[in-house]
Amino acid sequence: MPKETFFNLPSEKRAMIEEVAIDEFAEYGFDKASINRMIDKCGIAKGSFYQYFNNKKDVFLHTMSMIGDKKLAFMSPLLANPEEHDFFTLLREMYISGLRFAHNNPKLVQIGNQVLKNKDHPVYKELLGGNSQKSNDVFEGLLKMGIGRGEIRGDIDTKFISYIISSLNVSTIEYYYEKIKGNTSDMTDWDDDIMDTVNLFIDLVKHGISTIN
């Protein structure tokens, strides 16, 4: 956790530092991110940096937590009343929201993805313990709720299914990312494409795990 000094900073300065950290981690990942580069971009002294944060890991964890907050804020309307929709509707909305969030916050997603991919990294491990398994957990919670309501078969391995659903989410985002790179053209088409794909997957999953066949 950042030190008190960091939170005592004028909020503009704090925001600037956070933004620089986001840029750095998005471009280089944790290992290759350079604190020297960050303080240069920030225009602050190295000593100051270490009066805000304990070490590199500290900045990173703070950055990750910000990302989590932002994503949660983005997704929370969806998850506010999960009982209002059936599992598959929710799932569909979450995929779409995820894609939209990625579209609007590419850097944040980039950082997040690196975490999901490097689960063996000491720093990343630390995160997975407390923080970022969230995604899986949310899906698993929804799955169980669906089972409870009788929408979903009770004999499935919820851990595995939620893992897969989560992975597919990431894969789908990545696939569209690469497709889009350099493609600044029509966003309406893009949206349509997404919808089709998402619908396809919802159908797939529905067929596999719903009680209604």
Next chain:
Amino acid sequence: MPKETFFNLPSEKRAMIEEVAIDEFAEYGFDKASINRMIDKCGIAKGSFYQYFNNKKDVFLHTMSMIGDKKLAFMSPLLANPEEHDFFTLLREMYISGLRFAHNNPKLVQIGNQVLKNKDHPVYKELLGGNSQKSNDVFEGLLKMGIGRGEIRGDIDTKFISYIISSLNVSTIEYYYEKIKGNTSDMTDWDDDIMDTVNLFIDLVKHGISTIN
């Protein structure tokens, strides 16, 4: 490519070096892998190392190529006569083989996966150009063959589907990895588990893309 010197080495020594390289890359990935550590583990002089390999990339590429060879040898019986089986049978067999290979060669798979996940890395890019996109390509080839034979719907985005199938393959392997870690217990159960899961997925995919609904 390693230098001649390397291939002239007594095969025991060569194997030892290769094994050390595999361990190192599996544990640290390309960037964090340390040549100093490797030569310490090997008990050879730094100069010797650089008489075997041109540079770090060289060792890494050699290691990757060994992995490719091993995997190919493992999978080739499957792909020898692809026309003998329908797409979904083949897919099933490939998933199973992949899981078995991963089970028998955990470190190799770990290295391989890092490649698949870090497509932006210069060294990994080099690989993807000539070599490692194979996985996607193989799936796409099979998909097209299936379409040709009328087993699979002709209106699917083969690139995307093969990307997803490939990702699912990796995710599945990873999932079981984490589950198994430290769990040296009954392998029969594990095998059964795999079969069930794979069958489930084949069904999912079949429902989504086969012509028979």
Next chain:
Amino acid sequence: MPKETFFNLPSEKRAMIEEVAIDEFAEYGFDKASINRMIDKCGIAKGSFYQYFNNKKDVFLHTMSMIGDKKLAFMSPLLANPEEHDFFTLLREMYISGLRFAHNNPKLVQIGNQVLKNKDHPVYKELLGGNSQKSNDVFEGLLKMGIGRGEIRGDIDTKFISYIISSLNVSTIEYYYEKIKGNTSDMTDWDDDIMDTVNLFIDLVKHGISTIN
């Protein structure tokens, strides 16, 4: 250019580092100069060195620029009012000043000479572009001024003559160097010797290119 850090250093320390750099480059030239040796002589940490300079080239260029400054300060009275003297007087004064400078700053001249001699070296090329061709250029400028004033024949190849004059300058300095090495004796003799020789050469050149025969 050295980093700010370097110029913030207490001037004693800065001077000490500059002196060590001069010694090193004078003794070994750019390629063989060792940063390890420099920091050992300085008694500073390797990291510190790289907080003062960006790289080896940086120290070298800074050293060269110091030499340029010193030489300019030494020579500038001469070149302040070139129109007050005729070409041959100027030339005579410059030879003498050059010899005096060399006599007072042997190491600096040594470094400078290596540059003039290694025009093919990448680092030296960089210098020649902006900085060190000066010597030739100055002579060529003076030659052209002399031609304009009718002191010098208009049909000479100014480029070649200035090249030769420049080379002779260097050769003369070198010759006296070797003669003097270890010879700490009478400097009056030495001065007389110089005068005679310089006068001889001025006569030679005068005969070759002046309009008055």
Next chain:
Amino acid sequence: MPKETFFNLPSEKRAMIEEVAIDEFAEYGFDKASINRMIDKCGIAKGSFYQYFNNKKDVFLHTMSMIGDKKLAFMSPLLANPEEHDFFTLLREMYISGLRFAHNNPKLVQIGNQVLKNKDHPVYKELLGGNSQKSNDVFEGLLKMGIGRGEIRGDIDTKFISYIISSLNVSTIEYYYEKIKGNTSDMTDWDDDIMDTVNLFIDLVKHGISTIN
């Protein structure tokens, strides 16, 4: 000196190795010349190389001695009967021969020049002691002979004058080298140019040191 084994080699092989050494030293100079590169170019084993030569210096010294021999063979007709011509005629012929030799053996001259320029280098120092001061010595001998015959003033510093004459020779060659680079055009013009320049210098020198004014 190369070992006996080198001279026992079939002369073709020996010549090939010598040629490779010339190429290497011409391109890189002594310090940057790489024995690894040489044996690669030669296609011989590293061990063999060290059975022909004691070390890097050994190859270099042998190469230099070959150059000396070649140059001597080229110049010797000139110096065979020095008493037949007056000093200035001889000097003129030597300048011209020097330029021709340089024109025909650019690599050899390149190596030779590096030596003349780096008199401080340990290896080069070794040479200057026994071998390569030749050039100066020859000129000094001729000067003294000229003085003896009454062609040249007796009050000149023969050491210095011969040093200067020698330097001018090198400078002239260099100047034309750079001028010619990439200029594959008419060689007749080039020859004429040389003659003019050489004649100019002979005149200069004659005016300066001859007894006839």
Next chain:
DNA sequence: CATGAATGAGCTTTCATTCAT
């Protein structure tokens, strides 16, 4: 006389972190 693997000191450069002011 040929071979080529082994060696290790040396190189330049990067980096997170500390600490006195």
Next chain:
DNA sequence: GATGAATGAAAGCTCATTCAT
């Protein structure tokens, strides 16, 4: 709360030379 100089371990890589076969 701000500053920035100091630190040194670690990185990848090169090279002339030796020596057992």
